[in-house]
Amino acid sequence: MKLFPLVVSSAFLLSAITVYGQNSIKLKATFNNSNLTPGQVYYSNKINDSVKVETLKFYISDITLYNNGELVYTPRQKYFLFNIENGNVETIMNDDPGRFDMIKFHLGIDSLTSVSGVFGDDLDPVNGMYWAWQSGYINFKLEGKTNVCPARDNIFQFHIGGYQYPYNTLQTITLDVHDKQDIIIEFDVGSFLSKIDLGEIFEVMSPNKKAMQLAGLIAGSFKIAE
Numbered sequence: 001m002k003l004f005p006l007v008v009s010s011a012f013l014l015s016a017i018t019v020y021g022q023n024s025i026k027l028k029a030t031f032n033n034s035n036l037t038p039g040q041v042y043y044s045n046k047i048n049d050s051v052k053v054e055t056l057k058f059y060i061s062d063i064t065l066y067n068n069g070e071l072v073y074t075p076r077q078k079y080f081l082f083n084i085e086n087g088n089v090e091t092i093m094n095d096d097p098g099r100f101d102m103i104k105f106h107l108g109i110d111s112l113t114s115v116s117g118v119f120g121d122d123l124d125p126v127n128g129m130y131w132a133w134q135s136g137y138i139n140f141k142l143e144g145k146t147n148v149c150p151a152r153d154n155i156f157q158f159h160i161g162g163y164q165y166p167y168n169t170l171q172t173i174t175l176d177v178h179d180k181q182d183i184i185i186e187f188d189v190g191s192f193l194s195k196i197d198l199g200e201i202f203e204v205m206s207p208n209k210k211a212m213q214l215a216g217l218i219a220g221s222f223k224i225a226e
Helices: 010-020 111-115 189-193 209-219
Strands: 024-031 041-044 049-067 070-073 079-083 089-093 102-107 136-145 155-161 171-176 182-188 222-224
Touching: 024 049, 024 079, 024 189, 041 189, 049 089, 049 189, 079 089, 102 209, 111 136, 136 209, 155 209, 171 209, 171 222, 182 189
Parallel strands: 024 182
Antiparallel strands: 024 089, 041 049, 049 070, 049 079, 049 102, 049 136, 102 171, 136 155, 182 222
């Protein structure tokens, strides 16, 4: 019996890479695993009351992808501003980096960028994420209402930033990923709020020790969506 060589076209190989490769990374906001919508009321068992989130913005920067502990890819865009007003899910990478099993990124803006002056696009001050008086960026902003807050109109406000020692709030987050095509990085507001007492801590608006503590709790509320 005569055997013929198997010929695999480049188009088929490209198709196979596309199907089995990991092609996109997205950011998503939730409240206890439910999609987060500004102005919608959510119930928190932890605080035994309802919560309404009105503002959620944060910076993701310096994304790097690893496979078996080795750096395999760095996206071209360095900074990404997530804003819940623009939708619940935002795409931060649409490239084809090949295989990776870990993603690492910063929550916030690095000190060098903060002292270099203001920029455009996602770093433009018009986005409301820049402290002119502090000469630095707000890494994370969360505002909302709940009856447990003793503040006026029951409002809680967390504007977390700061790049100078000892209040550098920049956080490094490392997440393991599974073998799937699209990766969704999820920030769970409900998980974060469950870690603090909103009756005691409800307003942090400048770099300080509380901002440092909250930054760590915020970083611990990121995960890879199932």
